[in-house]
Amino acid sequence: xxxxxxxxxxxxxxxxxxxxxKRAFLxxxxxxxxxxxxxxxxxxxxxxxxxxxxxxxxxxxxxxxxPLEIAIFIFLxxxxxxxxxxxxxxxxxxxxxxxxxxxGFLVGLVIYDxxxxxxxxxxxxxxxxxxxxELPIIILAGSIGLKIGNESLKRIHRADSYLVDYFKxxxxxxxxxxxxxxxxxxxxxxxxxxxxxxxxx
Numbered sequence: 001x002x003x004x005x006x007x008x009x010x011x012x013x014x015x016x017x018x019x020x021x022k023r024a025f026l027x028x029x030x031x032x033x034x035x036x037x038x039x040x041x042x043x044x045x046x047x048x049x050x051x052x053x054x055x056x057x058x059x060x061x062x063x064x065x066x067p068l069e070i071a072i073f074i075f076l077x078x079x080x081x082x083x084x085x086x087x088x089x090x091x092x093x094x095x096x097x098x099x100x101x102x103x104g105f106l107v108g109l110v111i112y113d114x115x116x117x118x119x120x121x122x123x124x125x126x127x128x129x130x131x132x133x134e135l136p137i138i139i140l141a142g143s144i145g146l147k148i149g150n151e152s153l154k155r156i157h158r159a160d161s162y163l164v165d166y167f168k169x170x171x172x173x174x175x176x177x178x179x180x181x182x183x184x185x186x187x188x189x190x191x192x193x194x195x196x197x198x199x200x201x
Contacts, residue, residue: 016162016165016166016169018173020147020166020169021140021143021144021147024143024144024146024147024150025139025140025143027143027146028096028100028139028140028142028143028146029139029143031097031100031101031104031142032100032101032103032104032135032138032139032142033104034104035100035101035102035103035104035105035108036104036105036107036108037108038104038105038108039104039105039106039107039108039109039112040108040109040111040112041108043108043109043112043113044112055110067190067191067194068190070189070190071186071187071189071190071191072186074185074186074189074190075182075183075186075187078134078138078182078185078186079178079179079182079183081099082137082138082141082174082178082179082182083141083174083178083179085099085141085142085145086141086144086145086148086167086170086171086174087171088145089144089145089146089148089149089152089167089170090148090149090152090163090167091149091152092149092152092153092156093145093146093148093149093150093152093153094149095145096141096142096143096144096145096146096148096149097146097149099138099141099142099145100138100139100142103138111123111127114126119200121200122197122200122201125193125196125197125199125200126193126197129188129189129192129193129196130185130186130188130189130192130193131185133181133184133185133188134181134182134185134189137177137178137181137182137185140173140177140178141174141178144166144169144170144173145170147166147170148163148166148167148170151163151166151167
């Protein structure tokens with residue numbers, strides 16, 4: 001367990017903790033959920049064959065890997081993107097918004113397609129074991145990015161801004177929570193999820 005001082009950053013006027021991101025986390029969750037609903041709703045109405053084709057290529061490539069290799073691939077893919085969202089977030093928060101919208105939309109699209117060929121029970125068993133950890137962490141990364149982006153906008157408008165403090169905090173949370181959490185999720189997805197899925201197939 002890391003000391004409390006690792007998570008808290010004090011400046012002359014600001015005390016930053018995870019509680020400082022409560023509103024940003026709620027907004028990020030809402031953005032992800034709305035994107036998920038839109039992705040699910042438009043899936044049968046539009047042609048997403050290009051996206052689906054790319055997903056099929058990725059699935060085909062992953063299926064040839066060992067469970068350990070799959071875990072490494074998933075971990076690197078998710079952790080690099082999540083950390084980049086925080087690193088690039090000072091650019092007015094554009095990347096966190098795109099990150100949340102795209103991932104929410106993609107999850108909705110994939111779940112709709114999966115439900116056309118299998119049951120809700122099977123789909124749930126394929127998502128819940130690792131998703132219960134992975135999705136909140138992805139939303140956390142997005143919310144930190146949104147908060148940093150907001151501080152960047154404040155600085156542009158010459159308002160009081162703690163951009164540097166929030167950015168440093170975001171990097172610390174990446175090391176202490178986001179990367180370890182995504183590692184656990186990747187291991188669960190590679191080793192536990194297939195076992196649970198097979199129980200319902």
